[in-house]
Amino acid sequence: MNLLMTEMRRAVHRRAVQALIAIALVGCMFAGLIGYLASRGKTIAQLRLAEDTPAVMANWWIADDHIGVLSVGMFFLFLGGFFAGATVAGGEWRAGTITTVLTWEPRRLRLHGARLASGAILAFVISFGLQVVFLASFVPAVVFNGTANGVDGSFWFNLAVAVARTSLITAGAAILAMSLATAARNTAFAVISMFAWLVVVEGLIRALKPSLSSWLWGETVTTVMGWSRLDDVELARGPLLSAATLAVYLAVIVGGSAISFQRRDIAAGS
Amino acid sequence: MTNVIEIEGLRKSYRRRRGTTVAVDGLDLTVPEGGVYGFLGPNGSGKTTTIRCLLGLARPTNGVIRLLGQPVPEGLRDAVRRTGAIVETPALLPTMTARENLRLLASVDRIGLRRVDEVLAIAGLANRADELVKRYSLGMKQRLGIAAALLKDPDLLMLDEPANGLDPAGMREVRRLLRQLADDGRTVFVSSHILAEIESTCDRVAILAKGRLVTHGTVDEVISTAGHRASVLVKVDDLALGMRALCDARFLTERVNDELRVDIPPERAGDITRVLAAAGQWVTELRPDRFSLEDVFLELTSTADVSDAQLEEIVA
Numbered sequence: 206m207n208l209l210m211t212e213m214r215r216a217v218h219r220r221a222v223q224a225l226i227a228i229a230l231v232g233c234m235f236a237g238l239i240g241y242l243a244s245r246g247k248t249i250a251q252l253r254l255a256e257d258t259p260a261v262m263a264n265w266w267i268a269d270d271h272i273g274v275l276s277v278g279m280f281f282l283f284l285g286g287f288f289a290g291a292t293v294a295g296g297e298w299r300a301g302t303i304t305t306v307l308t309w310e311p312r313r314l315r316l317h318g319a320r321l322a323s324g325a326i327l328a329f330v331i332s333f334g335l336q337v338v339f340l341a342s343f344v345p346a347v348v349f350n351g352t353a354n355g356v357d358g359s360f361w362f363n364l365a366v367a368v369a370r371t372s373l374i375t376a377g378a379a380i381l382a383m384s385l386a387t388a389a390r391n392t393a394f395a396v397i398s399m400f401a402w403l404v405v406v407e408g409l410i411r412a413l414k415p416s417l418s419s420w421l422w423g424e425t426v427t428t429v430m431g432w433s434r435l436d437d438v439e440l441a442r443g444p445l446l447s448a449a450t451l452a453v454y455l456a457v458i459v460g461g462s463a464i465s466f467q468r469r470d471i472a473a474g475s
Numbered sequence: 476m477t478n479v480i481e482i483e484g485l486r487k488s489y490r491r492r493r494g495t496t497v498a499v500d501g502l503d504l505t506v507p508e509g510g511v512y513g514f515l516g517p518n519g520s521g522k523t524t525t526i527r528c529l530l531g532l533a534r535p536t537n538g539v540i541r542l543l544g545q546p547v548p549e550g551l552r553d554a555v556r557r558t559g560a561i562v563e564t565p566a567l568l569p570t571m572t573a574r575e576n577l578r579l580l581a582s583v584d585r586i587g588l589r590r591v592d593e594v595l596a597i598a599g600l601a602n603r604a605d606e607l608v609k610r611y612s613l614g615m616k617q618r619l620g621i622a623a624a625l626l627k628d629p630d631l632l633m634l635d636e637p638a639n640g641l642d643p644a645g646m647r648e649v650r651r652l653l654r655q656l657a658d659d660g661r662t663v664f665v666s667s668h669i670l671a672e673i674e675s676t677c678d679r680v681a682i683l684a685k686g687r688l689v690t691h692g693t694v695d696e697v698i699s700t701a702g703h704r705a706s707v708l709v710k711v712d713d714l715a716l717g718m719r720a721l722c723d724a725r726f727l728t729e730r731v732n733d734e735l736r737v738d739i740p741p742e743r744a745g746d747i748t749r750v751l752a753a754a755g756q757w758v759t760e761l762r763p764d765r766f767s768l769e770d771v772f773l774e775l776t777s778t779a780d781v782s783d784a785q786l787e788e789i790v791a
Contacts, residue, residue, distance in 0.1 A: 207582055207585060208583060210582065211583050214582075215579065218570055218571055219570075300566050301563070301564065302566045302568060304562050304563075305565065307532060308555065308558075308562065309583045309584065310555075311530070311531045311551040311552055312552055471533065472527070472532075472533065
């Protein structure tokens with residue numbers, strides 16, 4: 206527990222993490238302002254016609270269609286979680302602090318586990334908090350310009366589940382990035398390799414072998430985020446199976462990085 | 476007396492594209508408890524690699540290591556609890572203050588906050604403990620690294636080049652600190668390539684060259700067993716005449732700056748004065764020419780019986 210708390214404090218002190226949170230908070234403020242200005246002077250009927258307006262609280266998350274205002278932030282949270290995770294793990298190698306920590310806790314698997322767990326917990330909590338702030342930024346638009354009609358207990362439950370699911374995906378993204386950055390011992394590798402995989406490799410597979418699309422990270426993450434089967438993908442999977450697929454992918458990468466961290470020398474400038 | 480470090484046949488090689496580089500080659504080393512032990516060698520001689528192997532940061536290719544009686548890596552956790560270490564430049568979080576960094580490390584082993592203040596005072600950083608580490612000079616970072624190493628109140632301090640980046644005053648301060656720590660009953664194992672840093676501080680030394688142990692023992696033992704010819708330094712008014720007189724008397728003599736070095740044991744210095752007096756040259760100064768650890772170090776590390784082929788063992 207000590208190690209876990211220590212690693213969380215170390216991660217929070219990373220400037221990149223603080224900067225990402227600050228950027229996200231500024232983005233939330235802008236989103237709230239735009240939501241308010243865009244809904245000003247419109248009637249409730251006009252607002253209801255626009256399905257994506259945050260001034261109608263029921264639009265925040267439409268459980269039946271698995272869409273809503275909340276989905277705007279999901280992608281950014283996934284990216285943010287990944288980038289923050291890569292920075293936290295890669296920064297330890299760049300600064301050489303990994304050597305210092307290992308002179309205090311030489312059991313590498315334990316340290317690696319604590320770091321991944323701390324990254325996941327932080328990513329989950331920060332993601333959850335940012336989504337709350339994001340949605341809260343639309344409260345003025347709802348109160349002064351819009352409506353909370355149609356909001357009931359099931360709405361709040363479904364919204365909370367969607368927020369928690371997005372937070373879990375953000376935590377997964379952070380773990381993925383930390384594992385890649387630990388294996389390669391730098392931040393850039395994790396970011397570039399993930400970008401190359403998602404954009405280039407998965408793009409090629411989608412174009413040349415569409416039947417494999419349901420196995421790709423992009424489709425799998427999108428399915429889990431929206432928690433609904435994708436319509437435009439061959440042999441699309443359900444959200445539960447997609448979540449299990451993501452968990453297996455993650456387990457393989459985490460396992461690989463743990464073996465790499467355990468076996469390789471911590472050499473100077475590595 | 477027990478040993479805090481025992482190394483037998485340590486070999487560490489790295490696979491490179493062109494073959495295998497041997498960083499440490501069959502090192503045997505025993506460091507007894509207590510005092511300051513200097514681990515000397517030029518850059519690239521394998522000092523840091525040995526320290527990395529001792530701390531489990533690098534896996535030995537061959538050999539047996541025991542740290543504070545515990546086998547490495549199996550018993551490393553217990554040994555590390557009693558070992559404070561700096562490996563190369565101390566690396567701490569630059570966006571935190573010194574105090575925060577130490578508190579963070581202390582929390583790993585549930586060390587009380589009072590100890591943080593104590594080590595900051597020992598390292599002379601108490602007044603600047605609340606500054607961000609990124610604003611620290613290299614010397615201050617070194618002292619902070621020593622403070623971090625002291626947090627655990629360790630039995631063994633392992634410091635890799637602790638005087639790097641320090642000005643002369645800082646070096647003296649570190650020397651004083653190392654001596655004080657050893658006098659308090661700890662063992663201080665300090666690697667360095669700066670001999671002045673070591674000679675006045677260490678009780679025992681080991682000299683490493685090209686991955687191999689060249690010599691070890693107390694500083695006096697190392698100097699005396701290095702095979703130096705005893706000599707004396709003589710000053711006379713006319714060096715040329717003095718040199719001719721000594722050479723005529725079959726003394727092996729050479730001119731060193733404004734003195735003459737005569738290869739003769741200091742206890743036979745009377746022979747020199749007699750020869751010079753007979754030649755009309757009056758001695759104005761005569762003293763034994765003592766070899767410093769630095770002389771021995773330079774001699775041993777430059778003539779170590781280790782060929783480059785052994786250092787860079789290229790395996791096709």
